[in-house]
Amino acid sequence: MKVTEASLPFLPLCRRLVPNRPAILSTALLKATALELAILAGHALLYPVGMAQERRGTVLEPPAPEGTAKLPTEARPPVVLLHGFIDNRSVFMLLRRSLAQHGRQRIESLNYSPLTCDIRVAAELLGRHIEEMCERTGSSRVDVVGHSLGGLIGRYYVQRLGGDHRVRTLVTLGTPHSGTRVAPLANAHPIVRQMRPGSPVIEELTRPAPGCRTHFVAFWSDLDHIMDPLEAARIEHRDLLTQNVQVSGVGHLALPVHPAVASGIRQALDTARPGEPAAGRARTA
Numbered sequence: 001m002k003v004t005e006a007s008l009p010f011l012p013l014c015r016r017l018v019p020n021r022p023a024i025l026s027t028a029l030l031k032a033t034a035l036e037l038a039i040l041a042g043h044a045l046l047y048p049v050g051m052a053q054e055r056r057g058t059v060l061e062p063p064a065p066e067g068t069a070k071l072p073t074e075a076r077p078p079v080v081l082l083h084g085f086i087d088n089r090s091v092f093m094l095l096r097r098s099l100a101q102h103g104r105q106r107i108e109s110l111n112y113s114p115l116t117c118d119i120r121v122a123a124e125l126l127g128r129h130i131e132e133m134c135e136r137t138g139s140s141r142v143d144v145v146g147h148s149l150g151g152l153i154g155r156y157y158v159q160r161l162g163g164d165h166r167v168r169t170l171v172t173l174g175t176p177h178s179g180t181r182v183a184p185l186a187n188a189h190p191i192v193r194q195m196r197p198g199s200p201v202i203e204e205l206t207r208p209a210p211g212c213r214t215h216f217v218a219f220w221s222d223l224d225h226i227m228d229p230l231e232a233a234r235i236e237h238r239d240l241l242t243q244n245v246q247v248s249g250v251g252h253l254a255l256p257v258h259p260a261v262a263s264g265i266r267q268a269l270d271t272a273r274p275g276e277p278a279a280g281r282a283r284t285a
Contacts, residue, residue, distance in 0.1 A: 077106075078139050079269065080110055080130060082147065095262050126163075134166065151171075151173060151175030168215065173261070177236075181197060218243070
C-alpha cells in the first residue's frame with residue numbers, strides 16, 4: 001500500500017520554501033548550497049562532541065507543552081536516531097531538541113563505527129541496541145529516524161532481520177533506497193559500494209516482505225546532491241506501507257536540521273496507527 005504526498009497534512013509546510021516554478025530553480029539551488037555550506041561548517045565544530053556514545057539511562061527529557069499530537073504521550077515509543085556515512089550523533093542535535101520539546105521523553109542516538117564496512121553488520125548492531133533499549137525502558141516497540149545511510153541500516157534491520165516486530169515507524173531522510181550513483185571515486189569503501197544501484201544489499205531490499213508491520217516515511221529532496229537520481233530516496237515496494245514526502249529547496253545535510261522537516265518528522269511519529277495499543281509498554285510474564 002502506498003500513500004502519496006498529497007495525502008500528508010504537513011506537506012505544505014515542507015514545500016513552502018520553493019514554489020514549483022523552474023525560473024527560480026537556480027536561486028533555490030544557490031540558497032540551498034549556501035545553507036549546506038553553513039551547516040557543514042557548524043557540524044564540523046560539533047563533530048568531536050558526538051564521537052563518543054551517549055550515556056544510556058532512564059532520565060526523561062523535559063515534558064512538552066500541550067499540543068495537537070494524535071498519539072497520546074504515554075503511548076509514544078522511544079526514538080532511536082541513526083546518523084549517516086562518516087558522521088555521528090551530533091548531526092541530530094537540533095532534531096533531538098525539537099522532538100523533546102514536543103513530548104518525546106525517551107530519545108537515544110546510536111553511533112556506529114566509521115570503520116563499519118557492511119550494512120548488514122550495522123543492522124545487527126542496531127537490533128541489539130533496540131532489544132537492550134526495549135528491555136531497559138519497558139517498551140515493546142520503538143520509532144527510528146535515519147539520515148542517509150542510517151535509514152538504509154534501519155530498513156535492512158526491519159525487512160531482513162525481523163525488526164518489524166520492534167520498529168513501529170521508520171523515518172528516513174535522504175536515504176538511497178534504490179541506490180545512488182553519486183561520487184563514483186568513493187567506491188573504494190565497501191559500504192559505499194553497497195549503496196550503489198543493483199548492489200546485493202539493495203537487491204535484498206527489493207525482495208518480498210509480506211506482512212511487514214513497520215510504517216515507512218521517506219523524506220526526499222529535489223536539491224539533494226547525494227541522490228543520483230533524486231528519486232532514489234523514495235521507497236517503492238509493493239509489500240511496504242510507505243509515505244514518500246518530497247521536500248523542496250533543502251539539501252542533503254540540511255534534512256536532519258531543517259525546522260520544516262522536523263515538523264514533518266514529529267507528525268509522522270505522532271500519528272497513531274490502526275490496531276495500536278493505548279500504551280507502548282511491553283508485556284510481562
